[in-house]
Amino acid sequence: CSGPRGSSAQRGPHPSAFTPVNGYLNGYLRQETPPSFPGNARRPGPCVPPPPSPPRAPLAPPAGPGPHPAPIPLDFDISSPLTYGTPSSRVEGTPRSSARGTPVRQRPDLGSVRKARQVDLHSDGLAEDTVATEQSLGQKLVIWGTDVNVASCKERFQRFLQRFIDPLDKEDEDIGLDLNEPRYMQRLQEINVVGEPFLNVNCDHLRSFDENLYRQLICYPQEVIPTFDMAANEIFFDRYPDSILEHQIQVRPYNALKTRNMRNLNPEDIDQLITISGMVIRSSQLIPEMQEAFFRCQVCAFTTRVEIDRGRIAEPSVCKNCNTTHSMALIHNRSMFSDKQMIKLQESPEDMPAGQTPHTVALFAHNDLVDKVQPGDRVNVTGIYRAVPIRVNPRVSSVKSVYRTHIDVIHYRKTDSKRLHGVDEETEQKRFTEERVELLKELSKKADIYERLALALAPSIYEHEDIKKGILLQLFGGSRKDFTHTGRGNFRAEINILLCGDPGTSKSQLLQYVYNLVPRGQYTSGKGSSAVGLTAYVMKDPETRQLVLQTGALVLSDNGICCIDEFDKMNESTRSVLHEVMEQQTLSIAKAGIICQLNARTSILAAANPIESQWNPKKTTIENIQLPHTLLSRFDLIFLMLDPRDEAYDRRLARHLVSLYYQTEEKMEEEYMDMAVLRDYIAYARSYVNPRLGEEAGQALIEAYVDMRKIGSGRGMVSAYPRQLESLIRLAEAHAKVRFSDKVETVDVEEAKRLHREALKQSATDPKTGIVDISILTTGMSATARKRKEELAQALRKLIQSKGKAPSLKYQQLLDDLRAQSDIAVTKEMFEEALRALADEDFLTVTGKTVRLL
Secondary structure, eight states: OOOOOGGGGGOOOOSOOOOOBTTTBOOOBOOOOOOOOOSSOOOOGGGOSOOOOOOOOOOOOOOOSSOOOOOOOOEEEOSSTTOTTOGGGGSTTOOOOSTTTSOOOOOTTTOOOSEEEEEETTSSSOOOSOOOOHHHHHHHEEETTSOOOHHHHHHHHHHHHHHOOOTTOOOGGGTTSOTTSOHHHHHHHHHHHHOOOEEEEEHHHHHHHOHHHHHHHHHOHHHHHHHHHHHHHHHHHHHOTTOOOSSOOEEEEEOOSOBOOGGGOOGGGTTSEEEEEEEEEEEOOOEEEEEEEEEEETTTOOEEEEEOBTTBOOOOSBOTTTOOBTOEEEOGGGSEEEEEEEEEEEOOGGGSOTTOOOOEEEEEEEGGGTTSSOTTOEEEEEEEEEEEEEESSTTSOOEEEEEEEEEEEEEEEEOOTTSOOOSSOTTHHHHSOHHHHHHHHHHHTSTTHHHHHHHHSSTTSOSOHHHHHHHHHHHHOOOOEEEGGGTSEEEOOOOOEEEEESTTSSHHHHHHHHHHHSTTOEEEESTTOOHHHHSEEEEEOTTTOOEEEEEOHHHHTTTSEEEEESGGGSOHHHHHTHHHHHHHOEEEEEETTEEEEEEOOOEEEEEEOOTTSSOOTTSOHHHHHOOOHHHHTTOSEEEEEOOOOOHHHHHHHHHHHHHHHHOOHHHHHHHSOOHHHHHHHHHHHHHHOOOEEOHHHHHHHHHHHHHHHHHHHTTTOOOOOHHHHHHHHHHHHHHHHHTTOSEEOHHHHHHHHHHHHHHHHHHSBOTTTOOBOTHHHHTSSOHHHHHHHHHHHHHHHHHHHHTOSOSEEEHHHHHHHHHHHOSSOOOHHHHHHHHHHHHHTTSEEEETTEEEEO
């Protein structure tokens, strides 16, 4: 469409301001002298030329004498298309009544030009001010720069809302809907009941119903979405005239077919509707953005309002009342603002090309979409791709030729149906319909539900039933208890598990499975992680140039699970940050003037390999994996995954692995529980089941703890600490959640005790005596080793005293003498430990190769 030519540009305004268009648009219209348009109208990229129009009826003959029908409007308000010419709907504070009184809220996500000019599709100039029939009017007029005919677009979208049915649709949003009835009419009924004035429209449905309308939506979202708003509101208020809404309905399209990898976005996509996916890594604070400026003349106090136009507000240079130049002052507290938030979205690992670093894109969310997503969430974002110029200098109006891009968000959708559902999602109640809840409760009543759920977890990994049960209880978690108001503090509900053992025993496979299952999971490797990468680091924001806190893996996995592989290869400074997280569930930061405490209510699932590559059964767990005992004692369960080197086991394992390759999908589905049921089961239990300790269960826990302490007391060993009792409580609560029970019972305590005992049998057994000794994990040394060390120090003391009053002794001579009289093999390390013990008692001192008595 080209700009105006000839005498049409000198046309004066028409006296009529409010005119119906084709029976549909009774909008707030304005006639004015049309400005000259640039010859290069906005090109929609690959979306033009539009498909040929269907054959039309002949146009009406030129008007003769007689009454004139309404003239053709050349402008219509598209940034807020629902004003309907009613003064009440433009006044702030209008009471919420019916369609005409429901206030309109502007859409900063569209950012469209205030007035959209309509032109004649079949002529070179603007539509003449001649009389035309409604039929010809509806066929000829399109919005300038597009092929969008408002009346036709609205009519087709209304037809889509009233008629679209997809009985095969199986989306989460469709739960509770009758799939044999018009889907979106049921959605409008929901809006009437719930009162949330937003209609989410699946672009895939629109494409299957009307291909051309879908193309127009993708190419010209700024013009088409307001028309959709208008159509949806007409249907809604015709059907529910007495409905009270906060503001008129806004249509939010999602799931556009033009789903792009964010690194493939290019200038062709500017001002078009796109859908991209990724993970939120940072979100800013709320930013107020001016939508309508209020100006007052300093001379005559005349006031006027100016609306935002593509991010700019044109300040009036002349007062319309007294004609004084540069007398208008902005009054901030009378202006209108909207909420805005900047969000950084990072590319998903599966979308990344080989050898590339993750790509990020900036998003801007407005109004209700502010704070809808948090760092760590994986989302599909539908929005309009924008390009804005960069100023050379803030004080100068000149701009650079390189533009900065961002996306104005229209719709968020949390993704990855393979993962568990989040705890605090708004759609949680919609997801669990009465039928689904009944099914889950029927499952919970089965006697073997615990075993069935454990088998459904990582079915491709052979055996390791107890380890799978431990991870299952970690997924359910305990009951969170907050007693800060009584001064008793906070008790963590998260369960921490460490897997250690021989290489090739599917430790990393289990970690990957859990990471792909939980909604806010993070996966990291010990050698590739730094202390700040796990916690938080301070960086300078490239746009505001201010210091901001960028969160790490532990904070991003808040309310989720952080999987750490190669745990033993972490350096000491990186491991030290885990102490606070694993017990207090918080992360304290004091860097660059930023002092804060972040929540890190995350479960840790870690995997470690032995230092000798093969597990040495003659050494303790701490000697095998070289981890500090202060860290090991914070793990609730420590499992060993050893290679048994047994021919029968090897044959069974090989048969299982081979069967995975030739088994059909149908057979595998028959054997294992449906993954969707497993996800819903865990999500429902985490959201709605909060078991509390009963009297009997409390007594059973006390007995279990006392028994554990008794085992070692006779031999001078410590076989349990209070931390082990807290672990038992958490495991018992998680087992009660598996049964959907609101009360922890004795059976839960028994299973927690059994699982805890199995883990200790493997990880806390003294290799010298074969007895469980919790001291190995809590102090780093078994009671037997401690006793042997004390006995050797006493023997050395007696040996030195037997030498008489010699002031000094030779180091090697003393070692040889001790070896000669000892009935056990004394190593050099044992001898040095005995010397250090005596030196601590101020009995002797070692200088070089000489031992001097004090």
